[in-house]
Amino acid sequence: MVHLGKIPTDKEINTPVVEGLEQIKLEEPSEDEITTSVYGSRFAAQDLPRYEMPEKEMPKEIAYRMIKDDLTLDGTPTLNLASFVTTYMVDTRTVLPSMIPEEADMFQEDEAEKLMVDAFSKNFIDYEEYPVSADIQNRCVSMIARLFNIPAHDENTNAMGTSTIGSSEAIMLGTLAMKKRWQNKRKAAGKPYDKPNIVMNSAVQVCWEKAARYFEVEEKYVYCTKDRYVIDPEEAVNLVDENTIGICSILGTTYTGEYEDTKKINDLLVERNIDCPIHGVGWVVWRDPEFLPKELIFNINYLGADQASFTLNFSRGASQVIGQYYQLIRLGKHGYRSIML
Numbered sequence: 001m002v003h004l005g006k007i008p009t010d011k012e013i014n015t016p017v018v019e020g021l022e023q024i025k026l027e028e029p030s031e032d033e034i035t036t037s038v039y040g041s042r043f044a045a046q047d048l049p050r051y052e053m054p055e056k057e058m059p060k061e062i063a064y065r066m067i068k069d070d071l072t073l074d075g076t077p078t079l080n081l082a083s084f085v086t087t088y089m090v091d092t093r094t095v096l097p098s099m100i101p102e103e104a105d106m107f108q109e110d111e112a113e114k115l116m117v118d119a120f121s122k123n124f125i126d127y128e129e130y131p132v133s134a135d136i137q138n139r140c141v142s143m144i145a146r147l148f149n150i151p152a153h154d155e156n157t158n159a160m161g162t163s164t165i166g167s168s169e170a171i172m173l174g175t176l177a178m179k180k181r182w183q184n185k186r187k188a189a190g191k192p193y194d195k196p197n198i199v200m201n202s203a204v205q206v207c208w209e210k211a212a213r214y215f216e217v218e219e220k221y222v223y224c225t226k227d228r229y230v231i232d233p234e235e236a237v238n239l240v241d242e243n244t245i246g247i248c249s250i251l252g253t254t255y256t257g258e259y260e261d262t263k264k265i266n267d268l269l270v271e272r273n274i275d276c277p278i279h280g281v282g283w284v285v286w287r288d289p290e291f292l293p294k295e296l297i298f299n300i301n302y303l304g305a306d307q308a309s310f311t312l313n314f315s316r317g318a319s320q321v322i323g324q325y326y327q328l329i330r331l332g333k334h335g336y337r338s339i340m341l
Contacts, residue, residue, distance in 0.1 A: 038065040112326045116319040124318040133318040136325045137163045143328050145285045161285035163321050168207035169312050170284035175211040180293040182245040199239045200248035201231040203255055229256050233264040246277040
């Protein structure tokens, strides 16, 4: 598991990678010696710090060059076929229609990158200090909610949503809201509320399994078959019982990119008169405050003004929000359709 780093012991640190290597003594340039290149400096004769912070500074040019060169051993994002972990902005000025979507991940617009770099230093959670960035999030929430057909024509509609670090956080928040809403209904009815479950495809991305286990929700799977890699609506609804907090329906599965039949699931729930939410994610949007229990929202005032917060993460840069907004207004609906088709 590469995401959980083991902290090495002193013995492991001091054990040479190649036996006898420690006997080779390289003469280091003195601290005052002027060199003509990064690799002519005394830092080139040392390993990059791995386990402890160095005692002294390093010139910025050398730090940059050595880290950049170290990173060349990483793979190249444009060659990564697992495209759901590769995020690139499409430069439609240099992409021919015949190159979409196969080559689309190979281009990135400088304008998007510049906007995101400019926003790196903004702590997005501080709405009072960065009100325009906060408003841009609200614009994105509105655009995305309308794509999912919230009843904007109804003047009583009060849909809401928020940006997240990624779909994993969105799924965590959605699952938490569904669980809390289910618990509140069960408590009000005087029924047990200690065995929630959620129905999902066996081919879900691991963040759904994380959400279920972290928040102690039983996982009920609709298993794939040799000729079906998406959830079967009939089987999914058959698994629903009084402890089901929701059904996960994926619009673009991890393995094949197929859309699951959310409408069919909804029709079956309506037909059987079952009150069970369906959850699909990108950002996270709630159709009505009814689906987001108030006790999950925290009100804070130590950033300059009163504001509501519903996130797992607190401080973060504004870059992702700005990048998303750029994509939405840059491509528009027609642009996204062109890429998908």
